[in-house]
Amino acid sequence: MNKNQDYEIFPDKFRIIMTGTTFAFFAIAIGAITLLRTNFVWKILAVIFAVLFMIAAVRIFKELWVKTPAYVINATGVTDNTQKVPVVVPWAEMMKIEMVPNNAVMQIGILAQKTVTSQTEKTHVLTKNLFTNGNMAFYSVMIDGFKYSKKHFLAIFEELQRQGVQHNPKILVSGYNVGREK
Structure with missing residues (x-):
């Protein structure tokens, strides 16, 4: 690196992919509770938490396309x-x-x-x-x-x-x- 240039820092893509994938996996796993024979309240809670984990996964994956360095x-x-x-x-x-x-x-x-x-x-x-x-x-x-x-x-x-x-x-x-x- 030239000593007079900007040192730009972006998050590691591998870390973003692994973290986003983990959150998506949790969303799917928690959402799968709705397929089980269980109390309706548990199914509602599973849907809520699955949606929250999926929102988090999407927000994390969005960082892959950020053009501005952190x-x-x-x-x-x-x-x-x-x-x-x-x-x-x-x-x-x-x-x-x-x-x-x-x-x-x-x-x-x-x-x-x-x-x-x-x-x-x-x-x-x-x-x-x-x-x-x-x-x-x-x-x-x-x-x-x-x-x-x-x-x-x-x-x-x-x-x-x-x-x-x-x-x-x-x-x-x-x-x-x-x-x-x-």
């Missing part, structure tokens, strides 16, 4: 396109980039000085952030490792580290040993 790392900073309104965190505003465990997956958290200005927006972002990352810390940008293979996730962290040190040497970069394979 995140962009470049000389300006990090752009998070996963929000309704994209969040741009300039390198000068960043204080810390860290890889942290959260439940079953790793996450990359970027802590910045100020990315939102209005109190209403801060409240909304803080609420979403605390829900998303398990109440661990307030991050301006959170990259969830669930959507990426281990190799891809580590490459994202290394690119953040490389560009972070290049554009703002004051950024504290904190890794986490996840069994790097070379």
Whole structure:
């Protein structure tokens, strides 16, 4: 990769396919309850949950055709396109980039000085952030490792580290040993 280009991050297609297929399988399996001789209430619940799982599967599969990268790392900073309104965190505003465990997956958290200005927006972002990352810390940008293979996730962290040190040497970069394979 040319050092002056944008580093665009898209979710792994394999992860999308596997997750979407799992949700679709659950939808079909739960929907199959309606074919059994069972109470009518169980059949209604099965239909409701089957529809919910199928909606989730469709939403997940839609990510296969997304043209906009989820995140962009470049000389300006990090752009998070996963929000309704994209969040741009300039390198000068960043204080810390860290890889942290959260439940079953790793996450990359970027802590910045100020990315939102209005109190209403801060409240909304803080609420979403605390829900998303398990109440661990307030991050301006959170990259969830669930959507990426281990190799891809580590490459994202290394690119953040490389560009972070290049554009703002004051950024504290904190890794986490996840069994790097070379």
